[in-house]
Amino acid sequence: MNTSNVKKIILVLALATSYAAVAGEVSDSDKIAQYREMISDGNPADFDEMRGEELWKTASGPKNATLQQCDLGKGAGVVKGAYAELPRYFKDTQKVQDLESRLLTCMTTLQGIPEEEITARPFSSDTKQSDISSLATYVVGQSKNVKMNVLVKNPKEKEAYEIGKRMFSYRAGPYDFACSTCHATSHVRIRMQDLPNFFDKKDAQSAYTSWPAYRVSQGLTRSFQWRLNDCYRQQRFPEPKFASEATIALTMFLAVSANGADYAGPGLKR
Amino acid sequence: MNTKWIIAAAVTTALATLSTPVLAAKTDSNLDAKTTEIMKRDFRDKGIAKAERVNQDELQATCSKYLDKLPAKLKLKLEAAQLKTIQWPADGNYMGDWKAGEKLAQSGKGMTWSDKADEPAGGNCYNCHQLSAREIAYGTIGPSLLHFAIKRGDGPDAQRHVYGHIYNAKAYQACANMPRFGQMNILTEAQIKDLVALLLDPESPVNK
Numbered sequence: 092m093n094t095s096n097v098k099k100i101i102l103v104l105a106l107a108t109s110y111a112a113v114a115g116e117v118s119d120s121d122k123i124a125q126y127r128e129m130i131s132d133g134n135p136a137d138f139d140e141m142r143g144e145e146l147w148k149t150a151s152g153p154k155n156a157t158l159q160q161c162d163l164g165k166g167a168g169v170v171k172g173a174y175a176e177l178p179r180y181f182k183d184t185q186k187v188q189d190l191e192s193r194l195l196t197c198m199t200t201l202q203g204i205p206e207e208e209i210t211a212r213p214f215s216s217d218t219k220q221s222d223i224s225s226l227a228t229y230v231v232g233q234s235k236n237v238k239m240n241v242l243v244k245n246p247k248e249k250e251a252y253e254i255g256k257r258m259f260s261y262r263a264g265p266y267d268f269a270c271s272t273c274h275a276t277s278h279v280r281i282r283m284q285d286l287p288n289f290f291d292k293k294d295a296q297s298a299y300t301s302w303p304a305y306r307v308s309q310g311l312t313r314s315f316q317w318r319l320n321d322c323y324r325q326q327r328f329p330e331p332k333f334a335s336e337a338t339i340a341l342t343m344f345l346a347v348s349a350n351g352a353d354y355a356g357p358g359l360k361r
Numbered sequence: 362m363n364t365k366w367i368i369a370a371a372v373t374t375a376l377a378t379l380s381t382p383v384l385a386a387k388t389d390s391n392l393d394a395k396t397t398e399i400m401k402r403d404f405r406d407k408g409i410a411k412a413e414r415v416n417q418d419e420l421q422a423t424c425s426k427y428l429d430k431l432p433a434k435l436k437l438k439l440e441a442a443q444l445k446t447i448q449w450p451a452d453g454n455y456m457g458d459w460k461a462g463e464k465l466a467q468s469g470k471g472m473t474w475s476d477k478a479d480e481p482a483g484g485n486c487y488n489c490h491q492l493s494a495r496e497i498a499y500g501t502i503g504p505s506l507l508h509f510a511i512k513r514g515d516g517p518d519a520q521r522h523v524y525g526h527i528y529n530a531k532a533y534q535a536c537a538n539m540p541r542f543g544q545m546n547i548l549t550e551a552q553i554k555d556l557v558a559l560l561l562d563p564e565s566p567v568n569k
């Protein structure tokens with residue numbers, strides 16, 4: 092992305108913010124479509140993707156190693172197309188893993204970085220970027236236009252899928268909410284925000300394949316683990332532990348519901 | 362339920378009897394148990410949202426399990442139990458101040474881990490419902506409540522219905538998507554009365 096594109100994006104974001112203030116009657120999806128058109132040749136997530144690529148290729152950690160030998164499921168070092176097949180079962184850890192939990196495995200085993208150090212900063216903030224989140228943005232970018240093909244073959248993959256499905260409808264907390272409260276009916280919204288129905292193939296595909304995404308309202312690129320985390324916040328639940336079995340199972344269920352669509356991220360969102 | 366469904370259900374039952382229904386049921390209940398176990402292990406306290414919130418009461422567990430296929434008898438049983446939780450106003454008066462109600466309806470605050478313990482929760486009503494014609498940024502998870510009193514009247518029955526519905530929506534529809542604002546201590550009796558007024562007062566923008 093060159094400087095003129097960067098300037099253009101900054102201008103568009105400034106416009107977008109003022110739009111949002113006046114255009115109460117325009118739905119969020121319409122506004123997002125407008126920004127997309129205006130910045131069709133660049134997404135600020137590109138910066139995070141570049142940062143992630145740099146991190147991937149730079150030796151670091153106590154073992155002073157790069158992540159270039161990391162096996163994301165298609166063999167050591169293969170990044171291209173890897174995200175379109177995640178989550179999946181990994182023999183070495185004997186677990187089903189999503190992208191972020193797999194990156195965690197590679198960072199701890201190859202680079203020797205203590206797990207607590209990584210999980211202490213799973214998400215970026217205004218003041219500090221998260222390495223694991225930038226790495227995820229890099230990896231997903233290498234699956235752009237690759238067809239989602241998440242398999243449910245291995246018994247552990249089947250179990251993760253089934254648990255994820257149950258978690259989707261798991262109601263609890265002071266508001267009795269589950270994911271299904273907000274995401275199991277078509278054409279509904281909260282205030283002006285359209286809600287995808289994950290039981291509808293098209294909705295599920297466009298929702299899943301557009302994450303991770305750059306959030307215009309936050310000025311940050313957000314990972315899929317972050318997306319789940321924030322929906323659990325809105326659900327009035329306690330916090331799901333980063334890269335936990337629960338979050339992986341739920342991701343498995345959502346990823347499978349998106350199978351067949353071309354992966355389209357990193358996306359751009361309100 | 363139409364005939365197609367009845368036939369489909371009958372065929373499924375017949376097939377299930379032929380295969381190994383006991384085994385299938387067992388796998389399912391193992392998975393249910395494992396899901397609960399994982400929910401209890403993989404969530405942690407954050408701010409006011411404590412880990413214990415993942416523990417389900419009977420209603421939550423039943424609605425999660427049956428989704429929209431809750432057997433009619435069980436539904437009635439759950440609704441009867443929820444109806445008993447409603448604390449009706451001791452003074453017999455249901456109507457508060459619609460202006461305060463409108464403020465509450467607008468506020469989406471409350472009970473998330475980013476909310477503070479000492480900040481009162483809002484009603485979140487506009488998140489899911491159309492209410493005043495003036496507010497165009499309304500959600501559609503719940504039905505439109507615009508012109509509620511014009512359509513449904515504002516007498517004692519309507520007042521009691523709306524008060525009860527806000528206090529505990531599950532008394533009327535066991536697995537409704539609407540929270541139980543009174544029963545779960547999200548809103549106080551006085552706040553619920555303000556919301557009843559928002560829906561039923563002829564002067565409220567909902568009825569303009």
